[in-house]
Structure formats: structure tokens, C-alpha cells
Amino acid sequence: GAGVSQTPSNKVTEKGKYVELRCDPISGHTALYWYRQSLGQGPEFLIYFQGTGAADDSGLPNDRFFAVRPEGSVSTLKIQRTERGDSAVYLCASSLSGLNTGELFFGEGSRLTVL
Amino acid sequence: DAKTTQPNSMESNEEEPVHLPCNHSTISGTDYIHWYRQLPSQGPEYVIHGLTSNVNNRMASLAIAEDRKSSTLILHRATLRDAAVYYCILRGYSGAGSYQLTFGKGTKLSVIP
Numbered sequence: 088g089a090g091v092s093q094t095p096s097n098k099v100t101e102k103g104k105y106v107e108l109r110c111d112p113i114s115g116h117t118a119l120y121w122y123r124q125s126l127g128q129g130p131e132f133l134i135y136f137q138g139t140g141a142a143d144d145s146g147l148p149n150d151r152f153f154a155v156r157p158e159g160s161v162s163t164l165k166i167q168r169t170e171r172g173d174s175a176v177y178l179c180a181s182s183l184s185g186l187n188t189g190e191l192f193f194g195e196g197s198r199l200t201v202l
Numbered sequence: 203d204a205k206t207t208q209p210n211s212m213e214s215n216e217e218e219p220v221h222l223p224c225n226h227s228t229i230s231g232t233d234y235i236h237w238y239r240q241l242p243s244q245g246p247e248y249v250i251h252g253l254t255s256n257v258n259n260r261m262a263s264l265a266i267a268e269d270r271k272s273s274t275l276i277l278h279r280a281t282l283r284d285a286a287v288y289y290c291i292l293r294g295y296s297g298a299g300s301y302q303l304t305f306g307k308g309t310k311l312s313v314i315p
Contacts, residue, residue, distance in 0.1 A: 091245075120302060120303075122305075127307075128307065129287075129289060129306050129307050129308055130246060130305045131305070132304060135299070135300040135302050137300075142299040143298045143299040143302060145296070178245050178246070180246075186301060187232075187234050187293040187295070187301035188251065189301075190248040191303060192248070193247070195244055195245050196245055
């Protein structure tokens with residue numbers, strides 16, 4: 088597709104379960120970002136990949152959150168032992184490079200609801 | 203990233219120009235000023251960015267103060283489709299390996315038909 092694709096668009100799970108959210112970036116984009124957005128707030132940075140490696144994971148809230156990008160393209164955000172406070176929209180973005188002049192292209196997000 | 207200050211909300215009449223202000227008094231010399239907007243139920247969308255000089259593109263204009271402590275996003279003719287939350291972001295090196303964007307709460311723009 089032409090844009091950043093995220094699946095699933097909606098996920099409802101129970102407290103304590105494991106969840107995976109997938110991001111398919113724009114072809115050729117080496118930089119990939121994950122953000123999460125709670126209601127009424129701006130997006131909050133989680134992690135940045137340059138190629139296959141996580142260059143900046145300073146935004147991950149705790150060790151229940153983990154993300155991978157094994158082949159430098161698709162990325163998966165993994166959340167273990169989900170809590171109600173994890174409910175949010177998880178946004179993925181990609182960019183040609185990770186430099187501060189680059190434009191980020193965002194997907195429409197995966198809405199996670201933890202019951 | 204350095205902090206920015208924006209009004210919580212603004213209103214504009216359709217087909218009139220809109221000036222969205224942003225203060226960033228602690229900006230550093232290498233920080234770029236980026237603007238993104240977010241329509242309801244969508245991911246953020248890039249609008250424009252600049253360093254020192256004013257910038258124009260098909261979506262908007264960015265006017266940057268000479269001391270760079272403030273900037274203004276200008277929508278020349280607001281349409282109903284421009285109703286969104288507008289984020290002003292300073293993008294510099296985070297110190298942790300990236301130039302990631304740090305979003306604030308933004309300005310919610312309402313456009314009145």
C-alpha cells in the first residue's frame with residue numbers, strides 16, 4: 088500500500104493477556120517510530136528503530152513493552168500482562184531517515200482496550 | 203526536545219485566514235520547528251517545518267520570528283477539512299539516539315461554516 092498500515096485497527100483484550108500490534112511502514116523507509124495516545128492527549132513517544140535496531144527505546148514505560156523489527160521493515164509492538172492503563176491508541180510512523188528534517192508518515196493507529 | 207506553548211483552542215470562520223501561534227523561548231540553535239495536525243480518528247499528518255526562514259508549501263505557511271522564540275502557522279483560507287488539533291514541535295537531538303518528535307497537547311482548531 089501507499090501509506091503506513093497498522094493491524095489490527097481495534098483490539099479488545101482482558102487484563103493480564105498478551106497483545107501484539109503490527110506496523111507495516113512505507114517501503115524504503117529506514118526509520119520507524121511507535122507512539123501511544125491516550126484520550127485528549129498528544130501522542131507519546133515509545134521507541135524508534137533505525138533499520139533493524141532499536142536506536143532509542145527511552146519511551147517504553149516498563150519491561151512489559153517490547154518491540155522488534157527483525158528485517159528492517161515490518162515491526163511488532165508486544166505488550167505482556169496487559170493492564171487497564173495500557174488502553175490507548177498505538178500509532179506507528181515511518182520516515183526515509185531519522186534526521187530532524189524528515190517528515191514522519193503516521194498510520195491510523197491500533198486502538199487497544201484492556202477490560 | 204525543548205517545550206512549546208500553544209493556545210488550547212481557536213476558532214475561525216470558513217474561508218478566512220487562520221494564524222496559529224506557538225511560543226518556544228528555550229529553542230536551541232539546531233532545533234527545527236515542525237507542525238503536524240491530527241484530524242479526528244486519524245494519525246497525525248505533517249504540515250510544514252522550518253529552521254530560520256519563513257516557509258511556504260501547498261498546505262500552509264510558517265512564519266518564524268527573527269529570534270526564533272516564536273512561530274506562527276498560517277492557513278490562508280480555512281476550510282471545514284482544516285478542523286483538527288495542530289501541534290507545534292521542536293525537533294532536535296533527544297540525547298538518547300534519535301530526533302524523535304515530542305508532542306504537546308496542541309491547539310484544537312474549530313472552523314465555523
